[in-house]
Amino acid sequence: MTAVATEGVPVRAAARRQSILEIDRVTKFYTSRDAGSAEPKRITALSSITASVGRGEFIALLGPSGCGKTTLLRIAAGLTGWDEGSIAIAGARVNGPRKDACMVFQHFGLLPWRTVLSNVVFPLELDGVPAQSRREQAMDLLKLVGLEKYTEHFPHELSGGMQQRVGIARALMRKPLLLFMDEPFGALDAQTRERLQEDFLKIWSTIGTTVLFVTHSIDEALVMSDRIFVFTPSPGRIKAIVESPLAGERIGGDPRAHPAYGPSRHELRGMLSGSEP
Amino acid sequence: MSNGVVDVAVRPVVSKPAFGSLRWWLDHPNAVRTLSVAVFLALWEYFGLKVDPLFLAAPSKIVEAAIEVTRSGELLHAFLATFYPFAIGMAITIVGGILVGVAMAQWPLLEYILDPFINALYAIPRIALVPLIMLWAGLAVGGKVVILVSIAIFPVIINTFSGIRDVRGSMLEVGHAYGATKAQIFFKIVLPAAIPFVMTGIRLAVGMGIIGIIVGEFFTAQTGLGGMIVTYANVFATAKLFVPIIVIGVMGVVLTELVQSVERRLSRWRELERDRG
Numbered sequence: 001m002t003a004v005a006t007e008g009v010p011v012r013a014a015a016r017r018q019s020i021l022e023i024d025r026v027t028k029f030y031t032s033r034d035a036g037s038a039e040p041k042r043i044t045a046l047s048s049i050t051a052s053v054g055r056g057e058f059i060a061l062l063g064p065s066g067c068g069k070t071t072l073l074r075i076a077a078g079l080t081g082w083d084e085g086s087i088a089i090a091g092a093r094v095n096g097p098r099k100d101a102c103m104v105f106q107h108f109g110l111l112p113w114r115t116v117l118s119n120v121v122f123p124l125e126l127d128g129v130p131a132q133s134r135r136e137q138a139m140d141l142l143k144l145v146g147l148e149k150y151t152e153h154f155p156h157e158l159s160g161g162m163q164q165r166v167g168i169a170r171a172l173m174r175k176p177l178l179l180f181m182d183e184p185f186g187a188l189d190a191q192t193r194e195r196l197q198e199d200f201l202k203i204w205s206t207i208g209t210t211v212l213f214v215t216h217s218i219d220e221a222l223v224m225s226d227r228i229f230v231f232t233p234s235p236g237r238i239k240a241i242v243e244s245p246l247a248g249e250r251i252g253g254d255p256r257a258h259p260a261y262g263p264s265r266h267e268l269r270g271m272l273s274g275s276e277p
Numbered sequence: 278m279s280n281g282v283v284d285v286a287v288r289p290v291v292s293k294p295a296f297g298s299l300r301w302w303l304d305h306p307n308a309v310r311t312l313s314v315a316v317f318l319a320l321w322e323y324f325g326l327k328v329d330p331l332f333l334a335a336p337s338k339i340v341e342a343a344i345e346v347t348r349s350g351e352l353l354h355a356f357l358a359t360f361y362p363f364a365i366g367m368a369i370t371i372v373g374g375i376l377v378g379v380a381m382a383q384w385p386l387l388e389y390i391l392d393p394f395i396n397a398l399y400a401i402p403r404i405a406l407v408p409l410i411m412l413w414a415g416l417a418v419g420g421k422v423v424i425l426v427s428i429a430i431f432p433v434i435i436n437t438f439s440g441i442r443d444v445r446g447s448m449l450e451v452g453h454a455y456g457a458t459k460a461q462i463f464f465k466i467v468l469p470a471a472i473p474f475v476m477t478g479i480r481l482a483v484g485m486g487i488i489g490i491i492v493g494e495f496f497t498a499q500t501g502l503g504g505m506i507v508t509y510a511n512v513f514a515t516a517k518l519f520v521p522i523i524v525i526g527v528m529g530v531v532l533t534e535l536v537q538s539v540e541r542r543l544s545r546w547r548e549l550e551r552d553r554g
Binding site: 098 | 283446450451453454455456457458461463466469470472545546547
């Protein structure tokens with residue numbers, strides 16, 4: 001897939017850092033039965049997706065609903081299969097969830113009968129890490145996300161933003177190579193969302209893990225990522241791969257005040273709306 | 278919270294409702310309850326002493342009878358004769374019901390094999406089977422246990438089964454995404470998620486188990502509190518007849534409260550979830 005060069009959204013063709021995720025012509029179909037016809041119809045959910053993600057990159061998968069961005073994330077996470085092409089993480093073909101690639105869910109995915117602390121230790125509990133050690137690591141991460149005072153609360157005693165902080169802490173417990181985030185802030189109100197974007201970027205800048213971030217918000221994609229994979233629907237494919245000009249501003253700065261913010265937004269909106277029939 | 282504050286500020290200062298006014302009674306529900314029971318007992322005492330003691334015993338006579346059967350050891354003997362098979366039967370009901378429910382939910386083939394029988398047995402009033410069960414299992418402890426289990430086990434099986442089947446897919450996905458093994462998914466996600474359902478099943482089973490054991494004793498009519506009721510009814514010893522009835526009532530209340538307190542503790546997260554809507 002070639003990158004599209006547009007004004008305000010420059011493309012750096014420079015060699016990427018060491019590749020961690022290789023997606024090569026991945027195609028996925030699903031069958032659906034129309035109300036009218038008895039014949040099942042084969043629908044292309046993802047059409048020949050090719051992309052490469054470098055170690056430490058922050059990638060946004062941007063597109064309208066139904067464009068296959070979440071499907072691609074789920075394929076990479078090993079949660080669903082695909083029909084053609086290949087996909088590999090750190091050189092190994094994906095064939096199921098990997099312990100070093102962790103997921104942050106749109107609706108947080110916390111286990112409601114577990115306290116905050118107990119939710120965060122969950123991945124290491126599965127790995128058989130001794131209780132004392134996993135507890136200490138969880139406490140460090142809970143401090144990092146600002147929830148050290150809420151360890152004994154249950155998820156439903158917390159606000160949505162706090163619940164997602166727990167989700168993020170849990171996903172970081174295994175010190176993952178790759179972090180999959182499926183519209184992680186989509187269920188939050190606008191203010192909480194911006195706050196979490198900022199806080200997450202700060203955390204990300206200290207741990208430097210590779211992030212694949214699904215969103216349908218142009219603003220979120222621009223403000224958070226290094227590169228944006230712009231998806232268009234039916235069939236789901238990557239229309240363009242765009243570098244965010246704001247990548248240098250996102251931590252500590254005010255990316256929305258950057259002169260390139262407006263034009264880039266406009267550019268991306270044009271790409272997305274141009275895809276509509 | 279803020280509501281209360283506003284209330285205090287805005288509501289004009291009202292003098293305490295006068296004792297005896299409707300408002301006062303509404304503010305003191307426990308006083309109303311106590312008075313209600315006291316009036317009932319007084320009326321019972323008054324009319325109980327007037328009518329033929331063959332049909333109704335006054336509370337004072339029941340107290341006398343209770344002291345008599347307690348002193349003679351008859352009550353304790355009957356209570357133990359009831360409680361021993363009750364405890365065995367409930368243990369079988371809980372353990373067996375959970376095992377069958379879990380097995381049916383895990384293996385659909387087993388579900389298809391068993392559910393015609395479970396539906397059929399559930400539809401038949403189990404009391405109709407009591408004479409048959411007695412024929413097979415005898416009049417002693419074994420018979421009582423089988424009758425109890427046959428009546429009480431169904432809510433445990435059905436609730437366990439539907440509790441496990443009801444576990445949200447998103448919850449299982451968390452397990453998959455974090456690479457949990459099948460056993461880990463079962464013990465760390467499916468089972469805890471189903472526990473509130475299981476506990477409800479157990480609570481229902483306790484109530485049915487008490488009915489079961491008394492019904493069993495009515496038919497065998499030899500021992501236990503149920504046997505005591507039948508014996509004294511046959512000789513028109515109405516005051517003594519009330520004693521085992523009251524003991525059974527107290528036993529029911531105590532056991533249900535006990536299960537409910539465990540249920541509340543284990544299901545706290547579900548209450549919180551529901552409150553949040």
